[in-house]
Amino acid sequence: MLLDFLDQWFSRHTGSSRDQAKQRLKLILAHDRADLTPAALESMRLEILAVVSRYVELDSEGLQFSLATEEGTTALIANLPIRRVKPLQVSLSQPEGERA
Amino acid sequence: MSRIIVITSGKGGVGKTTITANLGTALAQLGRSVVVVDADFGLRNLDLLLGLENRVVYTALEVIAGECRLEQALVKDKRTSNLALLPAAQTRNKTAVKPEQMRQLVSQLSDNHDYVLIDSPAGIEQGFRNAIAGATEAIIITTPELAAVRDADRVVGLLEAAEVRPTRLIINRLRPDMVSANQMMSVEDVVEVLAIPLVGIVPEDREVIVSTNKGEPLVLSSHPPLAAQALQRIARRLEGETVDFPNVASLGESFWERAKRFLNQRVI
Numbered sequence A: 001m002l003l004d005f006l007d008q009w010f011s012r013h014t015g016s017s018r019d020q021a022k023q024r025l026k027l028i029l030a031h032d033r034a035d036l037t038p039a040a041l042e043s044m045r046l047e048i049l050a051v052v053s054r055y056v057e058l059d060s061e062g063l064q065f066s067l068a069t070e071e072g073t074t075a076l077i078a079n080l081p082i083r084r085v086k087p088l089q090v091s092l093s094q095p096e097g098e099r100a
Numbered sequence B: 001m002s003r004i005i006v007i008t009s010g011k012g013g014v015g016k017t018t019i020t021a022n023l024g025t026a027l028a029q030l031g032r033s034v035v036v037v038d039a040d041f042g043l044r045n046l047d048l049l050l051g052l053e054n055r056v057v058y059t060a061l062e063v064i065a066g067e068c069r070l071e072q073a074l075v076k077d078k079r080t081s082n083l084a085l086l087p088a089a090q091t092r093n094k095t096a097v098k099p100e101q102m103r104q105l106v107s108q109l110s111d112n113h114d115y116v117l118i119d120s121p122a123g124i125e126q127g128f129r130n131a132i133a134g135a136t137e138a139i140i141i142t143t144p145e146l147a148a149v150r151d152a153d154r155v156v157g158l159l160e161a162a163e164v165r166p167t168r169l170i171i172n173r174l175r176p177d178m179v180s181a182n183q184m185m186s187v188e189d190v191v192e193v194l195a196i197p198l199v200g201i202v203p204e205d206r207e208v209i210v211s212t213n214k215g216e217p218l219v220l221s222s223h224p225p226l227a228a229q230a231l232q233r234i235a236r237r238l239e240g241e242t243v244d245f246p247n248v249a250s251l252g253e254s255f256w257e258r259a260k261r262f263l264n265q266r267v268i
């Protein structure tokens, strides 16, 4: 009994056929539902990276960027490991249009 | 109030026609007057599964074209009183059917039937648009496979946009042995990702093919096999009865908790 249970538990977490199907499905549905083209997603990724990189230096190895769907909600999930914080060089000036 | 339910899936071959024939028969057995409509123009099958192919004279197409009256096209099932079939045309006619015409047709049928069940074609094109046109609710069929679930999700979105609700889910061809061996997605997995209420689980059953060969819906057998019992339970759930999902024990406790949550609410 216990061995059966452990066996199942481990096979589930080491990528059983069922688990693979479910993981792939979640990713596919997240993309389908968001209705974002791969090109749009890539351009969004580049823009976000550009913005974040103005403030911090990112570890390019560990960057992750994906859509995920959980409980019927789709989320953009980004994991952007920071290598170091850059010295602040951005001035917090008002946007163009609002200047006197 | 009569109910107009479209049975659809996106993907082909997942069991729409089998389930339409059996649910229609099961609801008629419960004393409801039922008409099943074959909306798969050009690939008609529903008459075969009901064993009514030799009695088809007119089809929905002639009715729409005004070449016969609606009652003339209806094929009454002699084995099951209260059950009638509106066949689809087998030859694709030049005059394509329009959603508005289907809407009129099913609305006319709903005047003197408790249930109008519409067997939708595969795909999300014109034939699908026609099938959902007059429907006031939907049953989505999927199997626990990636492609089927993906297509089902697409259809859920389209039905939502078309304001056909509620939508309920039937998972067909489940193989409990494969689920418990972690070789197949479970009911819980599929319900979790699709996030629509579950109305039934139909196991894989070789008897389905035997009944198709005979042209006799599975629910008519004197000793209904597992799949037929599942379909009879779905009919009772549609009637508003609370019927337990029996193979819950074999699928684990967390399934039940989750299934309950999804049963009566639509989570977006």
Ligand SMILES: Nc1ncnc2c1ncn2[C@@H]1O[C@H](COP(=O)(O)OP(=O)(O)O)[C@@H](O)[C@H]1O
Binding pocket: B009, B011, B012, B013, B014, B015, B016, B017, B018, B019, B045, B122, B172, B173, B174, B202, B203, B204, B205, B206, B208, B209, B212, B227
């Ligand atoms: N629960 C089941 N167990 C075994 N075979 C099934 C089951 N449901 C459907 N089938 C088989 O799958 C095939 C496709 O079914 P069908 O109802 O024609 O699907 P669809 O109308 O969605 O194209 C048929 O050969 C049918 O006999």
Ligand SMILES: [Mg+2]
Binding pocket: B016, B017, B018, B040, B045, B120, B121
């Ligand atoms: Mg079919």
